[in-house]
Amino acid sequence: MSEEPLWNIFINASLxxxxxxxxxxxxxxxxxxxxxxxxxxxxxGAVMFVMLISSMCAFGIHLLLEAIGAPFLQLISYIVxxxxxxxxxEMFLKKMSPALFKALGIFLPLITTNCxxxxxxxxxxxxxxxxxxxxxxxLGAGTGFTLALILIAGFREQLEYADVPKVIKGTVLxxxxxxxxxxxxMGFSGLGN
Amino acid sequence: xxxxxxxxxxxxxxxxxxxxxxxxxxxxxxxxxxxVLAVSNTAMNALAMGAATAFVLLMSNILVSILRNVIPKxxxxxxxxxxxxxxxxxxxxxxxxxxxxxxxxxxxFISLIVVNCLILSRAEAFASKNSVLKSIxxxxxxxxxxxxxLFCLGAVREILGNGSIFGAAIFPDNFQPWIVxxxxxxxxxxxxxxxxxxxxxxxxxxxx
Numbered sequence: 127m128s129e130e131p132l133w134n135i136f137i138n139a140s141l142x143x144x145x146x147x148x149x150x151x152x153x154x155x156x157x158x159x160x161x162x163x164x165x166x167x168x169x170x171g172a173v174m175f176v177m178l179i180s181s182m183c184a185f186g187i188h189l190l191l192e193a194i195g196a197p198f199l200q201l202i203s204y205i206v207x208x209x210x211x212x213x214x215x216e217m218f219l220k221k222m223s224p225a226l227f228k229a230l231g232i233f234l235p236l237i238t239t240n241c242x243x244x245x246x247x248x249x250x251x252x253x254x255x256x257x258x259x260x261x262x263x264x265l266g267a268g269t270g271f272t273l274a275l276i277l278i279a280g281f282r283e284q285l286e287y288a289d290v291p292k293v294i295k296g297t298v299l300x301x302x303x304x305x306x307x308x309x310x311x312m313g314f315s316g317l318g319n
Numbered sequence: 320x321x322x323x324x325x326x327x328x329x330x331x332x333x334x335x336x337x338x339x340x341x342x343x344x345x346x347x348x349x350x351x352x353x354x355v356l357a358v359s360n361t362a363m364n365a366l367a368m369g370a371a372t373a374f375v376l377l378m379s380n381i382l383v384s385i386l387r388n389v390i391p392k393x394x395x396x397x398x399x400x401x402x403x404x405x406x407x408x409x410x411x412x413x414x415x416x417x418x419x420x421x422x423x424x425x426x427x428f429i430s431l432i433v434v435n436c437l438i439l440s441r442a443e444a445f446a447s448k449n450s451v452l453k454s455i456x457x458x459x460x461x462x463x464x465x466x467x468x469l470f471c472l473g474a475v476r477e478i479l480g481n482g483s484i485f486g487a488a489i490f491p492d493n494f495q496p497w498i499v500x501x502x503x504x505x506x507x508x509x510x511x512x513x514x515x516x517x518x519x520x521x522x523x524x525x526x527x
Contacts, residue, residue, distance in 0.1 A: 148503050153352035154436055198412070201430050202404045209397060238400075241353045241434040248427045293522055297349055298514045305507030312502065 132262045135255075137317055139266030145242045146274040147308040152242030156275060157300055166279035168229055170272025174265070176212055176237050177246055181264035183207045184247035185257055204247045209238045242271055277307060334453055338460025344437045345468035346517040351437035355469060356506035358428050362485050365473025366466065367421055371414065371429060373462025375406045376438050380458035383446040390447075399442045400433070407432045437465065468513075475509050476500045 145151045155169060187203050216234050219227040227234075237243065246267050250260045281303050290299060344350045354372065359365045379402050383390075390398045411429045415422045422429070432438070441461055446454040477483060480500030482490040499505050 150353050150357040150503065150506065151431075153356065154350075157349065157352065198408055201408050201411070201433060202401065205400055205404050205433055206397075209400065239434045239436055239439060241431050244434050245427060245431055248430055252427065293518045294515060298511050298518065301507050301511035301514065305504045305511065308502075308504040308507055309499070312504070 132259065135259055135262045136266040139263050140270035140273065141311065141314040142317055144270040144274055144311050145245065145267050146271055147304065147311045149245065151245040152240050152271055155236065155240055156278065157297060161279065161282055163276065163279045163283055166275040167272070170275045172234060173237055173240060173242065173271055174268025176215060177243055177264045177268045178261065179215070180208045180211045180243055181246060181250060181260050183211060184250065185260045188251050204244060208243050208247070212238045242267065274307070278303060334456040335460040338457065338464040339467065340464070343464045343468060344461050345465060346513060350440060351435045351465065353431060354428050354435060355472060356510060358425055359469055359472040359476055359506060360480070360501045361477045362470060362473040364424055365469040368425060368428065369466030369469040371410050372432055372435060372438070372465055375403060375410055375432050376441060376462045377455065377458040378406045379403045379438060380441055380446040380454040381451060383442045384449060384451045384454035387447045395447065396443070399439060403438055403442070404433050437461065471513055472509050476505055480505060
Protein backbone atom coordinates (compact mmCIF):
# COMPACT_ATOMS: atom_id res chain seq x y z
CA MET A 127 0.00 0.00 0.00
CA SER A 128 2.76 2.43 0.91
CA GLU A 129 4.14 2.14 -2.62
CA GLU A 130 1.00 3.76 -4.01
CA PRO A 131 1.78 7.15 -5.60
CA LEU A 132 0.08 10.09 -3.90
CA TRP A 133 -1.64 11.17 -7.10
CA ASN A 134 -3.31 7.76 -7.27
CA ILE A 135 -4.65 8.08 -3.75
CA PHE A 136 -6.13 11.46 -4.60
CA ILE A 137 -7.82 10.25 -7.80
CA ASN A 138 -9.05 7.11 -6.06
CA ALA A 139 -10.65 8.98 -3.17
CA SER A 140 -12.17 11.79 -5.22
CA LEU A 141 -13.37 10.11 -8.43
CA UNK A 142 -13.07 6.31 -8.56
CA UNK A 143 -14.31 5.59 -5.05
CA UNK A 144 -16.24 8.80 -4.55
CA UNK A 145 -17.37 8.91 -0.92
CA UNK A 146 -20.93 9.89 -1.74
CA UNK A 147 -21.61 8.04 -4.96
CA UNK A 148 -19.68 4.79 -4.38
CA UNK A 149 -19.45 4.43 -0.59
CA UNK A 150 -22.73 6.16 0.31
CA UNK A 151 -21.10 8.24 3.02
CA UNK A 152 -22.54 11.59 3.96
CA UNK A 153 -25.87 10.96 2.26
CA UNK A 154 -27.84 12.96 4.85
CA UNK A 155 -26.25 16.35 4.14
CA UNK A 156 -26.11 15.29 0.50
CA UNK A 157 -29.92 15.05 0.38
CA UNK A 158 -30.45 17.89 2.85
CA UNK A 159 -28.36 20.82 1.65
CA UNK A 160 -28.00 20.07 -2.04
CA UNK A 161 -30.95 22.27 -3.00
CA UNK A 162 -28.93 25.42 -3.70
CA UNK A 163 -25.57 25.79 -5.38
CA UNK A 164 -24.28 28.40 -2.92
CA UNK A 165 -24.92 26.42 0.25
CA UNK A 166 -23.64 23.24 -1.37
CA UNK A 167 -20.29 24.87 -2.14
CA UNK A 168 -19.94 26.25 1.40
CA UNK A 169 -20.89 22.95 2.96
CA UNK A 170 -18.34 21.16 0.79
CA GLY A 171 -15.63 23.57 1.87
CA ALA A 172 -16.45 23.17 5.55
CA VAL A 173 -16.49 19.37 5.27
CA MET A 174 -13.14 19.31 3.48
CA PHE A 175 -11.60 21.49 6.19
CA VAL A 176 -12.85 19.32 9.05
CA MET A 177 -11.79 16.20 7.13
CA LEU A 178 -8.21 17.44 6.88
CA ILE A 179 -7.94 18.28 10.58
CA SER A 180 -9.67 15.17 11.89
CA SER A 181 -7.64 12.98 9.55
CA MET A 182 -4.45 14.36 11.12
CA CYS A 183 -5.83 13.84 14.63
CA ALA A 184 -7.03 10.32 13.84
CA PHE A 185 -3.54 9.44 12.63
CA GLY A 186 -2.04 10.53 15.93
CA ILE A 187 -4.68 8.81 18.03
CA HIS A 188 -4.22 5.55 16.18
CA LEU A 189 -0.50 5.59 17.00
CA LEU A 190 -1.25 6.40 20.63
CA LEU A 191 -3.86 3.64 21.01
CA GLU A 192 -1.52 1.14 19.39
CA ALA A 193 1.20 2.16 21.85
CA ILE A 194 -0.97 1.67 24.93
CA GLY A 195 -2.68 -1.41 23.50
CA ALA A 196 -6.30 -0.28 23.64
CA PRO A 197 -7.70 -0.63 20.11
CA PHE A 198 -11.26 -1.04 21.42
CA LEU A 199 -11.24 2.66 22.33
CA GLN A 200 -10.73 3.59 18.66
CA LEU A 201 -14.32 4.36 17.76
CA ILE A 202 -15.08 6.35 20.91
CA SER A 203 -11.93 8.45 20.70
CA TYR A 204 -12.41 9.16 16.98
CA ILE A 205 -15.92 10.45 17.48
CA VAL A 206 -14.86 12.59 20.43
CA UNK A 207 -12.00 14.03 18.39
CA UNK A 208 -14.28 14.83 15.48
CA UNK A 209 -16.84 16.49 17.74
CA UNK A 210 -14.17 18.59 19.44
CA UNK A 211 -12.52 19.47 16.12
CA UNK A 212 -15.82 20.80 14.87
CA UNK A 213 -16.25 22.74 18.10
CA UNK A 214 -12.72 24.18 17.83
CA UNK A 215 -13.17 25.15 14.20
CA GLU A 216 -16.42 26.83 15.15
CA MET A 217 -14.80 28.86 17.95
CA PHE A 218 -11.78 29.72 15.80
CA LEU A 219 -13.90 30.94 12.89
CA LYS A 220 -16.15 32.93 15.20
CA LYS A 221 -13.11 34.81 16.49
CA MET A 222 -11.06 35.13 13.31
CA SER A 223 -13.61 35.40 10.54
CA PRO A 224 -17.15 36.19 11.68
CA ALA A 225 -18.30 36.61 8.08
CA LEU A 226 -17.41 33.04 7.11
CA PHE A 227 -18.83 31.80 10.41
CA LYS A 228 -22.16 33.41 9.65
CA ALA A 229 -22.18 32.06 6.10
CA LEU A 230 -21.73 28.48 7.28
CA GLY A 231 -24.32 28.81 10.02
CA ILE A 232 -25.99 25.60 11.12
CA PHE A 233 -23.91 23.42 8.77
CA LEU A 234 -20.83 23.62 10.94
CA PRO A 235 -22.18 21.75 14.02
CA LEU A 236 -24.01 19.29 11.75
CA ILE A 237 -20.70 18.08 10.34
CA THR A 238 -20.16 16.05 13.54
CA THR A 239 -22.77 13.52 12.46
CA ASN A 240 -21.56 13.40 8.87
CA CYS A 241 -20.53 9.78 8.37
CA UNK A 242 -18.05 10.75 5.65
CA UNK A 243 -15.73 12.21 8.31
CA UNK A 244 -15.79 9.19 10.61
CA UNK A 245 -15.65 6.91 7.58
CA UNK A 246 -12.52 8.66 6.37
CA UNK A 247 -10.83 8.24 9.76
CA UNK A 248 -11.71 4.53 9.85
CA UNK A 249 -10.71 3.82 6.24
CA UNK A 250 -7.32 5.50 6.52
CA UNK A 251 -6.59 3.42 9.62
CA UNK A 252 -7.66 0.22 7.86
CA UNK A 253 -5.51 1.02 4.84
CA UNK A 254 -2.47 1.79 7.01
CA UNK A 255 -1.56 5.06 5.28
CA UNK A 256 1.36 7.14 6.53
CA UNK A 257 0.93 10.77 7.53
CA UNK A 258 1.36 12.31 4.09
CA UNK A 259 -0.89 9.70 2.46
CA UNK A 260 -3.55 10.40 5.09
CA UNK A 261 -3.51 14.10 4.21
CA UNK A 262 -3.80 13.41 0.48
CA UNK A 263 -6.57 10.88 1.12
CA UNK A 264 -8.51 13.44 3.18
CA LEU A 265 -8.02 16.08 0.51
CA GLY A 266 -9.25 13.70 -2.19
CA ALA A 267 -12.27 12.59 -0.19
CA GLY A 268 -13.18 16.20 0.54
CA THR A 269 -12.85 17.14 -3.13
CA GLY A 270 -15.01 14.19 -4.13
CA PHE A 271 -17.68 15.11 -1.59
CA THR A 272 -17.73 18.74 -2.73
CA LEU A 273 -17.83 17.70 -6.38
CA ALA A 274 -20.81 15.38 -5.86
CA LEU A 275 -22.65 17.99 -3.80
CA ILE A 276 -22.11 20.73 -6.40
CA LEU A 277 -23.16 18.45 -9.28
CA ILE A 278 -26.39 17.45 -7.58
CA ALA A 279 -27.14 21.02 -6.53
CA GLY A 280 -26.74 22.15 -10.12
CA PHE A 281 -29.21 19.54 -11.32
CA ARG A 282 -31.69 20.34 -8.59
CA GLU A 283 -31.64 24.06 -9.29
CA GLN A 284 -32.46 23.33 -12.93
CA LEU A 285 -35.20 20.88 -12.03
CA GLU A 286 -36.89 23.32 -9.68
CA TYR A 287 -38.90 24.70 -12.59
CA ALA A 288 -39.34 21.44 -14.49
CA ASP A 289 -42.81 20.02 -14.76
CA VAL A 290 -42.53 16.64 -13.05
CA PRO A 291 -45.32 14.51 -11.52
CA LYS A 292 -46.03 15.51 -7.93
CA VAL A 293 -45.40 12.00 -6.63
CA ILE A 294 -41.80 11.97 -7.86
CA LYS A 295 -40.82 15.44 -6.61
CA GLY A 296 -38.25 15.90 -3.84
CA THR A 297 -36.24 13.02 -2.44
CA VAL A 298 -37.25 10.49 -5.09
CA LEU A 299 -36.06 12.71 -7.92
CA UNK A 300 -32.79 13.49 -6.12
CA UNK A 301 -32.16 9.78 -5.58
CA UNK A 302 -32.73 8.98 -9.24
CA UNK A 303 -30.29 11.73 -10.27
CA UNK A 304 -27.79 10.41 -7.72
CA UNK A 305 -28.17 6.94 -9.22
CA UNK A 306 -27.45 8.23 -12.72
CA UNK A 307 -24.46 10.22 -11.44
CA UNK A 308 -23.20 7.13 -9.66
CA UNK A 309 -23.46 5.18 -12.92
CA UNK A 310 -21.49 7.82 -14.77
CA UNK A 311 -18.82 7.95 -12.05
CA MET A 312 -18.28 4.24 -12.63
CA GLY A 313 -16.70 5.32 -15.91
CA PHE A 314 -13.71 6.52 -13.85
CA SER A 315 -13.03 3.05 -12.51
CA GLY A 316 -10.12 2.44 -14.88
CA LEU A 317 -8.28 5.60 -13.83
CA GLY A 318 -6.83 5.08 -10.40
CA ASN A 319 -5.47 1.57 -10.26
CA UNK B 320 -57.85 -0.77 17.62
CA UNK B 321 -60.86 -2.57 19.11
CA UNK B 322 -62.87 -0.88 21.84
CA UNK B 323 -62.03 -3.60 24.33
CA UNK B 324 -58.40 -2.56 24.37
CA UNK B 325 -57.63 -0.31 27.33
CA UNK B 326 -56.54 3.25 26.80
CA UNK B 327 -52.96 2.74 28.00
CA UNK B 328 -52.56 -0.39 25.95
CA UNK B 329 -53.79 1.40 22.85
CA UNK B 330 -51.23 4.09 23.37
CA UNK B 331 -48.35 1.67 23.84
CA UNK B 332 -49.27 -0.29 20.73
CA UNK B 333 -49.37 3.01 18.88
CA UNK B 334 -45.90 3.86 20.13
CA UNK B 335 -44.75 0.56 18.71
CA UNK B 336 -46.67 0.64 15.45
CA UNK B 337 -45.83 4.20 14.43
CA UNK B 338 -42.19 3.28 13.89
CA UNK B 339 -43.10 0.23 11.89
CA UNK B 340 -45.30 1.92 9.34
CA UNK B 341 -46.63 5.45 9.78
CA UNK B 342 -43.31 7.04 10.76
CA UNK B 343 -41.07 4.43 9.19
CA UNK B 344 -37.53 5.75 9.72
CA UNK B 345 -36.38 5.01 6.18
CA UNK B 346 -39.40 5.38 3.92
CA UNK B 347 -41.13 8.27 5.68
CA UNK B 348 -38.50 10.13 7.73
CA UNK B 349 -35.61 9.39 5.32
CA UNK B 350 -33.13 8.97 8.20
CA UNK B 351 -30.03 6.80 8.41
CA UNK B 352 -29.58 6.58 4.66
CA UNK B 353 -25.89 5.68 4.53
CA UNK B 354 -26.09 2.10 5.85
CA VAL B 355 -29.42 1.59 4.09
CA LEU B 356 -27.82 2.11 0.71
CA ALA B 357 -24.40 0.70 1.40
CA VAL B 358 -25.04 -2.76 2.82
CA SER B 359 -28.39 -3.64 1.23
CA ASN B 360 -26.84 -5.52 -1.70
CA THR B 361 -27.96 -8.90 -0.33
CA ALA B 362 -30.91 -9.80 1.89
CA MET B 363 -28.62 -11.40 4.49
CA ASN B 364 -26.37 -8.33 4.85
CA ALA B 365 -29.42 -6.12 5.10
CA LEU B 366 -30.94 -8.20 7.90
CA ALA B 367 -27.68 -8.36 9.87
CA MET B 368 -27.13 -4.62 9.55
CA GLY B 369 -30.75 -3.94 10.54
CA ALA B 370 -30.48 -6.19 13.59
CA ALA B 371 -27.22 -4.55 14.71
CA THR B 372 -28.73 -1.07 14.35
CA ALA B 373 -31.93 -2.08 16.15
CA PHE B 374 -29.90 -3.51 19.04
CA VAL B 375 -27.84 -0.32 19.44
CA LEU B 376 -31.02 1.75 19.17
CA LEU B 377 -32.76 -0.29 21.87
CA MET B 378 -29.85 -0.26 24.32
CA SER B 379 -29.03 3.42 23.89
CA ASN B 380 -32.71 4.39 24.16
CA ILE B 381 -32.94 2.50 27.46
CA LEU B 382 -29.79 4.05 28.90
CA VAL B 383 -30.62 7.57 27.72
CA SER B 384 -34.09 7.24 29.20
CA ILE B 385 -32.72 6.03 32.56
CA LEU B 386 -30.17 8.84 32.69
CA ARG B 387 -32.45 11.53 31.29
CA ASN B 388 -32.67 13.42 34.61
CA VAL B 389 -28.96 13.10 35.38
CA ILE B 390 -27.41 14.35 32.15
CA PRO B 391 -27.00 18.15 32.11
CA LYS B 392 -28.72 19.82 29.21
CA UNK B 393 -25.59 21.50 27.86
CA UNK B 394 -23.63 18.31 27.24
CA UNK B 395 -26.52 16.02 26.34
CA UNK B 396 -25.66 15.47 22.68
CA UNK B 397 -22.04 14.61 23.53
CA UNK B 398 -23.25 12.19 26.22
CA UNK B 399 -25.69 10.52 23.83
CA UNK B 400 -22.94 10.04 21.27
CA UNK B 401 -20.67 8.49 23.91
CA UNK B 402 -23.45 6.09 25.00
CA UNK B 403 -24.12 5.12 21.38
CA UNK B 404 -20.42 4.68 20.60
CA UNK B 405 -20.04 2.32 23.56
CA UNK B 406 -22.84 0.05 22.38
CA UNK B 407 -21.60 0.15 18.81
CA UNK B 408 -18.16 -1.03 19.97
CA UNK B 409 -19.82 -3.89 21.86
CA UNK B 410 -21.86 -4.83 18.79
CA UNK B 411 -18.81 -4.63 16.55
CA UNK B 412 -16.85 -7.06 18.71
CA UNK B 413 -19.88 -9.35 19.15
CA UNK B 414 -20.41 -9.67 15.38
CA UNK B 415 -16.71 -10.36 14.90
CA UNK B 416 -16.98 -13.15 17.47
CA UNK B 417 -20.10 -14.67 15.90
CA UNK B 418 -19.12 -14.60 12.23
CA UNK B 419 -15.87 -13.22 10.82
CA UNK B 420 -17.28 -13.54 7.31
CA UNK B 421 -20.28 -11.34 8.09
CA UNK B 422 -18.02 -8.84 9.83
CA UNK B 423 -15.92 -8.62 6.69
CA UNK B 424 -18.84 -8.05 4.34
CA UNK B 425 -20.32 -5.32 6.53
CA UNK B 426 -16.90 -3.75 6.99
CA UNK B 427 -16.63 -0.27 8.43
CA PHE B 428 -20.39 0.20 8.27
CA ILE B 429 -20.90 -1.40 11.68
CA SER B 430 -18.67 1.27 13.22
CA LEU B 431 -20.55 3.89 11.25
CA ILE B 432 -23.75 3.07 13.17
CA VAL B 433 -22.41 5.69 15.61
CA VAL B 434 -23.27 8.48 13.21
CA ASN B 435 -26.59 7.00 12.10
CA CYS B 436 -28.90 9.99 12.48
CA LEU B 437 -31.82 7.68 13.32
CA ILE B 438 -30.34 6.63 16.67
CA LEU B 439 -29.32 10.11 17.74
CA SER B 440 -32.68 11.54 16.70
CA ARG B 441 -34.60 8.95 18.75
CA ALA B 442 -32.39 9.64 21.79
CA GLU B 443 -32.91 13.37 21.46
CA ALA B 444 -36.54 13.44 20.37
CA PHE B 445 -37.99 10.55 22.37
CA ALA B 446 -35.85 8.77 24.98
CA SER B 447 -34.71 11.97 26.67
CA LYS B 448 -38.32 12.93 27.36
CA ASN B 449 -40.14 9.66 28.05
CA SER B 450 -40.17 6.78 30.54
CA VAL B 451 -38.03 3.70 30.10
CA LEU B 452 -40.97 1.50 29.11
CA LYS B 453 -42.15 3.90 26.42
CA SER B 454 -38.60 4.31 25.11
CA ILE B 455 -38.28 0.54 24.78
CA UNK B 456 -41.50 0.39 22.75
CA UNK B 457 -40.35 3.28 20.61
CA UNK B 458 -36.95 1.68 19.99
CA UNK B 459 -38.51 -1.70 19.14
CA UNK B 460 -40.94 -0.10 16.69
CA UNK B 461 -38.33 2.10 15.02
CA UNK B 462 -35.79 -0.72 15.02
CA UNK B 463 -38.17 -3.18 13.39
CA UNK B 464 -39.24 -0.51 10.92
CA UNK B 465 -35.58 -0.03 10.01
CA UNK B 466 -35.03 -3.79 9.62
CA UNK B 467 -38.17 -4.02 7.49
CA UNK B 468 -37.01 -1.21 5.19
CA LEU B 469 -33.50 -2.64 4.87
CA PHE B 470 -34.94 -6.04 4.04
CA CYS B 471 -37.25 -4.56 1.37
CA LEU B 472 -34.22 -3.01 -0.33
CA GLY B 473 -31.88 -5.94 0.16
CA ALA B 474 -34.39 -8.48 -1.15
CA VAL B 475 -35.15 -6.50 -4.32
CA ARG B 476 -31.47 -5.89 -5.02
CA GLU B 477 -30.46 -9.51 -4.44
CA ILE B 478 -33.32 -11.00 -6.46
CA LEU B 479 -32.73 -8.74 -9.46
CA GLY B 480 -28.97 -8.34 -9.21
CA ASN B 481 -28.02 -11.88 -8.34
CA GLY B 482 -31.12 -13.97 -9.14
CA SER B 483 -31.18 -15.38 -5.63
CA ILE B 484 -32.60 -14.80 -2.15
CA PHE B 485 -30.51 -15.56 0.96
CA GLY B 486 -27.98 -17.11 -1.41
CA ALA B 487 -30.43 -19.65 -2.91
CA ALA B 488 -31.07 -19.27 -6.64
CA ILE B 489 -34.74 -18.73 -7.50
CA PHE B 490 -34.66 -18.18 -11.24
CA PRO B 491 -33.98 -20.75 -13.99
CA ASP B 492 -30.43 -20.81 -15.38
CA ASN B 493 -31.15 -18.62 -18.38
CA PHE B 494 -31.93 -15.59 -16.15
CA GLN B 495 -29.52 -12.74 -16.83
CA PRO B 496 -28.85 -10.93 -13.53
CA TRP B 497 -29.13 -7.13 -13.58
CA ILE B 498 -25.60 -6.40 -12.40
CA VAL B 499 -26.45 -2.73 -11.96
CA UNK B 500 -28.69 -3.56 -9.00
CA UNK B 501 -25.86 -4.74 -6.76
CA UNK B 502 -23.66 -1.81 -7.77
CA UNK B 503 -23.94 1.50 -5.86
CA UNK B 504 -26.23 2.98 -8.52
CA UNK B 505 -28.74 0.18 -7.95
CA UNK B 506 -29.01 1.20 -4.30
CA UNK B 507 -30.09 4.71 -5.28
CA UNK B 508 -32.58 3.40 -7.86
CA UNK B 509 -34.14 0.80 -5.53
CA UNK B 510 -34.55 3.30 -2.70
CA UNK B 511 -36.09 5.79 -5.13
CA UNK B 512 -38.53 3.07 -6.24
CA UNK B 513 -39.64 2.26 -2.68
CA UNK B 514 -40.01 5.94 -1.78
CA UNK B 515 -42.08 6.37 -4.92
CA UNK B 516 -44.41 3.54 -3.84
CA UNK B 517 -44.76 5.03 -0.34
CA UNK B 518 -45.40 8.52 -1.74
CA UNK B 519 -48.01 7.12 -4.10
CA UNK B 520 -49.80 5.30 -1.27
CA UNK B 521 -49.72 8.43 0.89
CA UNK B 522 -51.16 10.63 -1.85
CA UNK B 523 -53.89 8.11 -2.59
CA UNK B 524 -54.81 8.00 1.09
CA UNK B 525 -54.93 11.77 1.49
CA UNK B 526 -57.17 12.07 -1.56
CA UNK B 527 -59.62 9.42 -0.34
